[in-house]
Amino acid sequence: MKRHRLTITGWAAAVTLIATAILGILVTPQDVTQKEYSRFLYLHPPMAWVAYLAFGVAALSSVLYLWPRTRREAFDHLALASVEAGVLFTGLVLVTGSMWAEPVWGTYWVWDARLTATALMFVLFLGYLAFRRTGGTKQNIARRSAIVALVSFIDVPIVHFSVLWWNTLHQGPSVLTPGLSAQGVHGSMAWTMLLSFVAFTLLFCWMVGRRTALERLRASAGGSELQEAIAARRAEGTSVEVGA
């Protein structure tokens, strides 16, 4: 992503996040049964969406890296950046979910299919990040990490459809339903929820753009260090020849 586009994305994310906060706290009404806790609607579902999106991008870029015709280092950087963002947002989903569940369900945690599968997704991709730090050649780590990302992605549809496949305490999908309709959410609440999805998606794009740029710089710095080391060794050889 070009630098100025990334800056625009960052500012757009900041503006929409502030607008979501103002609308969510000051403008939208509270729910009849959940009272003020219904405002988690503008945090928890968009974060879950971004987590799905992040792991989806990671899986897609991993496929593109593994496919010999499309293999580019940029896809490996994109997968790493997406998984880092995905793990962060999955962690936030678990935290905000627990904060909402304590007053509404009466407990921070239940061993429900959706919650358990989300926790598993978090640990699976945490494993991916640990795997990347185990050393080895750059290509070897990138290829093996791509396989780990793809195999871990199997858990993502299980998380989403767990509320449909099993009887769970967690409610059904809020937005990602077959008809893409925000069930039970209307008026200003629906519009604010939609804005929150846009805001968190922009935030994700900005974070991933910044992180891939950093990874690209790190890779090029590593490459130039290697070139300098090779040049230094060659220079040593030349000085010996001249001396002899």
Next chain:
Amino acid sequence: MFRDAWAVFVKDLRIEAASRVGLWQVLPFAAIALLLFAFALGPSHRVLASGAAGVTWVGVVFATFLIVGRSQSIEAGAGIAESQRLAGVDPAGVFLGKAGAVAVQLLAVEGLLGVGARLLLDFHCARWWLVVVASLLATIGLSAAGTLYGALVGATRARETLLPMLVLPVLVPVLIAVVRLWQASGVAEGQGLAGWLSILGTFAVIYTAAGILFYGQVQEHS
């Protein structure tokens, strides 16, 4: 592919039979794990019987790490991967052979722990066919996922700690499904069996397919 798979399968089992690591280390470890869980649960027959399936399969999952670690260490010797490539051995065949050998060893562990659960934990079973089908499907899933992840972490520095960290979350659906089916085998009638069996079957198919597809990429330049 299947000829290579058979050759690797026989080779791995012969090495295990000669070294007797499974007999003297893995099986005693599984038995100790069963006893430890029984001590932790206490002497109540009701508690032990209700936890028998879970205790047995947690023991099987722990034993999976030892068996997979052993299986990968056979391939870790200098030049083995290179020799296989030069000999034109199909990587998918290597995966199937290794996963098959791991599955046979896991079945031995499951047999031992199953007998232990019956004798020591009062595990009651009214439908043996359900226990056998669930155990076979779970074994295929455990061995396929374990072999794939074992190969992935095999060349890394921290493979001993990384393998459980990566594989344990992956194996949770298998653990939940097989424990539910073992528990359901204790009663003559039970609902939702098809759902749990389909989870085990889907898991086994997905990880076997993933292993066949990716094992070559994992071995490449390892």
